[in-house]
Amino acid sequence: MADAKKYLTAEYREKTWVICESFLDDMFLLEGEDAALLIDTGTGIGDLKGYVETLTDKPVTVVLTHGHVDHAGGVRQFDKVWVHSDDFEAVRTLTVEARRGYAANFLGSLPRNIEKPSFALEDITDYSRDLPELLPLEDGHVFDLGGRKVEVIHTPGHTPGEVVLIDHGARILFSGDAANPNLLMNFPNCPPIETALRALLRVQARESEFDANFNGHIPVIDGKTWPLPDGVLSDCIECMKGVMDGSVPLETAPGMFGRAPRTVAKYGKVMISCDPNNIYIKD
């Protein structure tokens, strides 16, 4: 099918596919004995639903790590989508213009050694479909795929409704944008650093249950992919602790894609963009 070129795919573990949407973001497809789970829908540059059906013949449940444009942009292809209710509004207000704007930023900055992706901004449409039914996802929710359980942990920080998922079958953490090497917590609706720290500590306490961490932005090249390096999650946590106790200084860094300069904190492998007035939980 034509859209297959838009999705660069690696089967990282058995029945565990990483689907890279032309280097804009990643989706993940996990198949159990009875059902499959699709984590995120990308920016929506093509027929993701049709592509997923070439990988699995099981019924597919869709879950979003959060409501940002590069994770929720393809939701209109599906009838029902699980997402935390704190990100309902973000999903409902996504526009075709926002999706094209996101993709345009990346079309100009793709790695040079990688074949040019076969999509154009005009491919990003609304699919003439209504929004799907949004199903409220809660902390502790378990998707039972048949012989494979995937558990949700609510990790407010990057967005209020951000979640991560632990796949108990393949022992993988799918961390969305909750603990990225370039962690963005400078959006107007981000919870404070203290909230994010508490959430990531809950994930860290579960570290013995996974041995790979995939965020929503890793490459797939020649059918191969790689999880985040060890230490990214713990560096995010140490960085947040350092911001809170003052041991990690706040610095000014250039804005992304030519935007205004931003405030950042750096620790180990990570850089966190944040609002200096939104560090502590307010009473």
Ligand SMILES: [Zn+2]
């Ligand atoms: Zn995001």
